[in-house]
Amino acid sequence: MFKFLFVLPYRFLLFLLFFLPFFPASGQSSFTVSGYVRDAQTQETLPGATIINKNEPQKGSITDANGFYQLTFPAGNHTVLVQYIGYQPFEKTINITAATSLNFLLSAQNKTIGEVEITGRRTNENVRSTQMGEVILPLEQIKTLPVLFGETDIIKTIQLLPGVKSGGEGNTGFYVRGGGSDQNLVLLNDAVVYNPGHLMNFFSVFNSDAIGKVTLLKGNMPARYGGRLSSVLDIATRNGNSDSLKATGGLGLIASRLTLEGPIVKNKASFLLSGRRTYIDQLAAPFLKNTEQGGVPYYFYDLNGGLTYEINFRNRLYLDGYYGRDVGEFSLQNASFKAQFDWGNTAASLRWNHIFNPKLFLNVSGLYTGYKFNFNSTFDTYTSKLVTGVKDKSTKIDLDWQPNARHTLQFGGIYTHHTLTPRAGQAQTEDGLDFSTDRVKEKFAHEAGVYLSEDWAISENLQVSAGLRASFFRQAGPFTLYNFETNGAVADSVVYAKGEKVKDFSMLEPRLSFRYAFSEKASVKAGFSQNAQYLHLVSNSFTSLPLDIWVPSSVLVPPQKATQIAGGYFRNFLDNNYEASAEIYYKSLQNQLEYRESYAPGPSNRDLEYEFVSGDGDAYGLELFVRKNFGAWQGWVGYTLSYANRKFPELNEGKAFPARFDRRHDASVVLSYTLNDRWKFGGSFVYATGQPLTIPVRRYVIEGIVTYQYGDRNGFRMESFHRLDLSATYEKPTVKKLKSSWTFAIYNVYARQNPFFYYIDSSGNPYDNSIKLQAKKVSIFPFPIPSVTWNFTF
Numbered sequence: 202m203f204k205f206l207f208v209l210p211y212r213f214l215l216f217l218l219f220f221l222p223f224f225p226a227s228g229q230s231s232f233t234v235s236g237y238v239r240d241a242q243t244q245e246t247l248p249g250a251t252i253i254n255k256n257e258p259q260k261g262s263i264t265d266a267n268g269f270y271q272l273t274f275p276a277g278n279h280t281v282l283v284q285y286i287g288y289q290p291f292e293k294t295i296n297i298t299a300a301t302s303l304n305f306l307l308s309a310q311n312k313t314i315g316e317v318e319i320t321g322r323r324t325n326e327n328v329r330s331t332q333m334g335e336v337i338l339p340l341e342q343i344k345t346l347p348v349l350f351g352e353t354d355i356i357k358t359i360q361l362l363p364g365v366k367s368g369g370e371g372n373t374g375f376y377v378r379g380g381g382s383d384q385n386l387v388l389l390n391d392a393v394v395y396n397p398g399h400l401m402n403f404f405s406v407f408n409s410d411a412i413g414k415v416t417l418l419k420g421n422m423p424a425r426y427g428g429r430l431s432s433v434l435d436i437a438t439r440n441g442n443s444d445s446l447k448a449t450g451g452l453g454l455i456a457s458r459l460t461l462e463g464p465i466v467k468n469k470a471s472f473l474l475s476g477r478r479t480y481i482d483q484l485a486a487p488f489l490k491n492t493e494q495g496g497v498p499y500y501f502y503d504l505n506g507g508l509t510y511e512i513n514f515r516n517r518l519y520l521d522g523y524y525g526r527d528v529g530e531f532s533l534q535n536a537s538f539k540a541q542f543d544w545g546n547t548a549a550s551l552r553w554n555h556i557f558n559p560k561l562f563l564n565v566s567g568l569y570t571g572y573k574f575n576f577n578s579t580f581d582t583y584t585s586k587l588v589t590g591v592k593d594k595s596t597k598i599d600l601d602w603q604p605n606a607r608h609t610l611q612f613g614g615i616y617t618h619h620t621l622t623p624r625a626g627q628a629q630t631e632d633g634l635d636f637s638t639d640r641v642k643e644k645f646a647h648e649a650g651v652y653l654s655e656d657w658a659i660s661e662n663l664q665v666s667a668g669l670r671a672s673f674f675r676q677a678g679p680f681t682l683y684n685f686e687t688n689g690a691v692a693d694s695v696v697y698a699k700g701e702k703v704k705d706f707s708m709l710e711p712r713l714s715f716r717y718a719f720s721e722k723a724s725v726k727a728g729f730s731q732n733a734q735y736l737h738l739v740s741n742s743f744t745s746l747p748l749d750i751w752v753p754s755s756v757l758v759p760p761q762k763a764t765q766i767a768g769g770y771f772r773n774f775l776d777n778n779y780e781a782s783a784e785i786y787y788k789s790l791q792n793q794l795e796y797r798e799s800y801a802p803g804p805s806n807r808d809l810e811y812e813f814v815s816g817d818g819d820a821y822g823l824e825l826f827v828r829k830n831f832g833a834w835q836g837w838v839g840y841t842l843s844y845a846n847r848k849f850p851e852l853n854e855g856k857a858f859p860a861r862f863d864r865r866h867d868a869s870v871v872l873s874y875t876l877n878d879r880w881k882f883g884g885s886f887v888y889a890t891g892q893p894l895t896i897p898v899r900r901y902v903i904e905g906i907v908t909y910q911y912g913d914r915n916g917f918r919m920e921s922f923h924r925l926d927l928s929a930t931y932e933k934p935t936v937k938k939l940k941s942s943w944t945f946a947i948y949n950v951y952a953r954q955n956p957f958f959y960y961i962d963s964s965g966n967p968y969d970n971s972i973k974l975q976a977k978k979v980s981i982f983p984f985p986i987p988s989v990t991w992n993f994t995f
Contacts, residue, residue: 231606232300233559235271238264238283241306243442244468248414249337250285250307255292261329265601266414266437267517267554269562273606283307286830300559302514327780328724328771331656331666331716334419334432334784336362340412352456352990355415356397356405359434361869361885363824363839364419364784366862374402376862377419379788379820379845380431380763383738383751386422387434390521392548395572395591395751397434399501399527400479406525406546410449410460411475411505413439420765420786421728424652424668424712425599425611430732430763430790438521440509441473453990455479470510478502499529501545515556523548540578547571560603568595572751573622591736591751592620607658611668614651619736621646623752623809645700646753647675648735654712661718668712674735676703676755685811704756708733722777727768734761737794739813750809757810762791781827790818798852816849818860836872843867853914858893861915865890883928891919896976897961919959920978925950941993948986957981 238250246268253261254272256279262272274297283291288307295303327335336359343358360367360375368374374382387394389407397405418426418433426433439462446463458477465472479500503525510518526545548570555563573590599613621644654668678697686692697703714728735754754760769784794813822843829835845860852858866889873883893915928946949955956978 231273231275232297233271233273233603234295234297234301234303235269235556235559236302236304237268238270238285238305238307239268240288241308242444243447244444245413245440245442245471247285247288247307248437249416250283250288250305252305253282253284255280255282266435267519267564269554269556271559271562271603273603281305302559327782328722328773329664329716329718331664331714331726331728332418332423333421333714333726333728333767333769334364334786336417336419338415338417340409340415343409343415352404352453353409354405355407355409355412355436356434359415359417361839361871361887362417362419362837363826363841363867363869364786364822364843365417365432366841366864366867366889368402368862374398377432378765378786378822379818379843379860379863380790381738381793381860381862383736384429384431384734384761384763385434386426386429386432387436389436389523389548390438390519390550391552391566391597392523392550392568392595393428393570393593394523394546394548395570396544396546399503399525400499404501406503406523407436408458408460408475408477408503408505410451410458410477411438411473411507413437420788421712421714421730421767422732423611423666424654424670424710425613427615427650427652427670427672427710427732428648428734428736430734430761431788438505438507439473440519441471441507443468443471443509447994449992449994451990451992454988465508465510470508472509473505473507475505476502499527501525501527503545517554519550519552519554521548521550521552540576542574542576544574545572562601564597564599566595566597566599568597569593570595588622589750590622594618609656610654612651612653615649617648619646619648619753620644621736621751621753623750642679644680644753644755645677646735647673647677649673663715663717665715666713670710670712672708672710672733672735674706674733674754674760676705676753677701678703680755682756704754706733706735706754706760708760708762722773724771725769726771727766729766730764732763732765734763737761739794739796739809752810752813755810758794758813759792759815761793764789778831779827779829782825784824784826785822786824787821788819790820792816793818793847793849795847795849795852814849814851816847816852818845818847820845820860833875834872835874836870838871839867839869841867856913858914858916861893863893863915879932881930881932883930884926886923886925888923889921891921891956893918894959894976896959897974899974917959917976919956922955924948924953924955939993939995941991944990944992946988946990948988949982950985952984954978954980954983 238247238252239245240247246264248264248266248268250264250268250270251261252264252270252272254274262270264270276297278294278296280292280294283305285307288309291305291307293305338355338358343353343355356375359365364378366376368376368382375385376382377385387397394406397407399406414437416435418435420432422433441462443464444467448459448461450459451457456477456479458475460473460475462473463471479502503523505523507519507521512518524545524547526543528543530541531539549568551567553565557563570593571591574588576587578585595615595617597613597615599611602610602612604610623644650670650672652668652670654666656664656666658664678701679699680697680703682695682697682703684692684694710731710733712730714726716724716726718724737752737754737758739750739752752758765786765788767784767786769782771780771782773780792815794815796812797814820843822841825840826837828837843864845863846857847860848855848857868888870886872885873881875881894917895911895914896917897910898912899910926946926948927950928944930942930944932942957980959976959978962975962977
């Protein structure tokens with residue numbers, strides 16, 4: 202396709218040749234065992250399970266997103282220990298004489314206290330691996346936490362982790378280590394999710410009933426991930442029960458959900474269908490019917506679907522899809538203003554997994570992602586329509602190769618065709634006046650990346666992970682590059698035809714990390730990474746609707762870049778029941794985007810990229826984390842001390858200022874307690890320094906016109922944020938095949954009035970300069986919010 206892509210393999214060949222001399226010869230004294238770890242009842246694979254050779258407990262393996270593992274053993278007899286949170290540990294003695302395939306079946310853990318304590322042993326993968334900033338969240342633990350309106354939410358859970366900051370009260374937006382919300386790569390079965398929020402971002406788009414695994418990487422991401430600067434949130438859905446038909450669901454105060462799963466061909470092919478819908482529109486309509494607004498019908502729904510087919514041991518097919526929408530309308534009682542809006546995501550992935558041999562594993566994916574926002578309004582005789590969105594079509598290939606016990610290589614590539622609609626609109630009056638943005642067209646781009654990475658166990662104590670990713674981005678026509686006069690009129694232009702190259706970008710993105718273990722329970726880690734991001738999200742601060750706009754890198758907008766270094770100390774305690782870590786990081790950011798200070802939204806034929814200014818930034822901090830995953834008491838305590846700054850030559854008089862999501866202190870305590878086989882309790886407490894804002898400090902009247910003078914950019918701090926949430930879950934006795942439970946929760950137990958936004962109040966006379974301005978807060982949830990949800994399985 203591009204000359205660049207032909208040059209890349211040679212660069213990677215040199216990289217590979219550098220590492221090949223270190224590969225010890227693979228003799229026949231060691232053999233690879235591989236296979237799947239599955240639920241004994243449903244036959245569903247279990248991602249994140251650990252497999253340990255008890256003869257050499259420092260060596261082990263973790264199943265991937267498809268439940269597949271591979272582990273090298275010396276010839277002879279070995280005892281294998283297989284563990285997974287919520288399941289009984291499984292041991293088996295095997296005689297290794299050749300490479301072989303071996304599957305493991307795990308039985309679900311009973312819920313009595315004594316049996317829970319049996320699982321108080323776990324592997325020390327967090328100490329032994331080279332990966333930093335990685336958190337794997339068990340779904341069972343997520344479901345015990347109290348949440349807003351009783352809806353379990355994955356993103357609200359990760360906001361409780363150190364280094365991850367929320368976007369505000371009830372908001373699912375999140376910011377990682379000083380990066381913007383667009384710098385998080387959110388994946389659902391390998392497909393990118395561009396807007397992970399429902400209901401003005403109060404809920405995430407991920408239905409917990411359909412989710413199988415959640416992994417968060419807070420920087421120093423492996424080379425197989427690209428296109429974002431700050432983090433990866435990798436979510437995989439469940440495969441579906443291949444043994445028997447099963448229904449799971451819940452009825453809550455504002456939403457209900459239902460999941461159906463079962464075999465198509467028993468133990469060979471299965472399906473999963475999951476749906477969720479809110480009914481706020483139905484509940485609120487009677488109360489708002491005669492108000493000035495005349496009612497605001499608003500709801501969201503989402504659907505997950507999946508098919509899994511095991512052709513044979515070496516070949517498996519996965520087809521997964523997601524479709525979700527927010528739908529609403531607004532009208533004044535006198536009908537002078539009406540508006541309808543909807544937005545949502547579409548994602549689909551078709552994946553083929555193939556095992557060439559126990560040492561070589563292939564995954565091929567075809568991916569589709571779509572995000573679209575529509576807003577239609579009528580005001581008197583004026584009608585308007587606004588559309589913004591993204592469509593991606595991708596092909597991805599990944600290979601895992603373990604030539605011997607000390608080396609694991611991953612290599613592959615991805616190609617994506619982007620179609621972006623940053624802003625397209627139509628506006629007209631009954632008199633025929635047309636304000637349509639007819640020159641703002643769809644934008645097209647090609648993005649590609651290839652990578653190679655290796656995990657190398659130099660010794661029992663020292664392990665190195667090195668990777669290199671080469672990324673490429675092309676802005677393609679049709680495109681017209683305008684030169685404007687100072688009055689906004691077009692001076693001249695350059696026209697690019699369909700498919701013609703407009704601008705190329707490329708970057709090598711090295712990743713390097715190492716781990717040195719002092720013992721089986723303590724290690725230090727350090728990492729270095731460079732990343733490029735070619736798509737940009739520019740937030741619109743003039744409305745609460747999700748009018749965030751994605752734009753591509755172009756001749757007008759350079760790609761974002763980041764360099765991060767991090768180091769940490771990792772330690773496990775009490776027979777690996779507790780894990781603890783302390784990490785520090787520094788991140789340098791280039792080519793960050795903001796709107797220019799004089800920008801005002803409205804119909805325009807200027808490309809939106811002309812309204813941006815570019816600047817740099819940095820972020821640094823300390824993260825402390827202690828977690829307990831097993832036993833009657835489970836949970837974690839996290840704390841973050843952090844700084845996030847930005848500097849734009851054209852903003853704030855060129856002076857550095859804190860980023861919008863800069864928070865000095867962030868702390869969380871998350872606990873769950875299993876009292877007996879009927880009752881489980883959960884709670885979370887969060888504290889955060891207030892977010893910075895830009896507010897006016899003076900108001901004048903000049904020639905009859907009210908004028909505001911603003912202070913330093915983001916120079917005002919909101920009040921600190923803190924909140925306590927509690928929940929209790931009661932498991933009812935099983936009646937025939939029906940298992941059910943009641944979850945009771947209270948959000949904001951002690952009625953903290955946390956700020957949602959601020960408005961400016963004034964007193965005095967502006968004509969004699971005696972006026973005083975005061976910022977006053979508005980709290981959206983200033984009182985305890987109870988909720989109750991009935992969950993069922995049959």
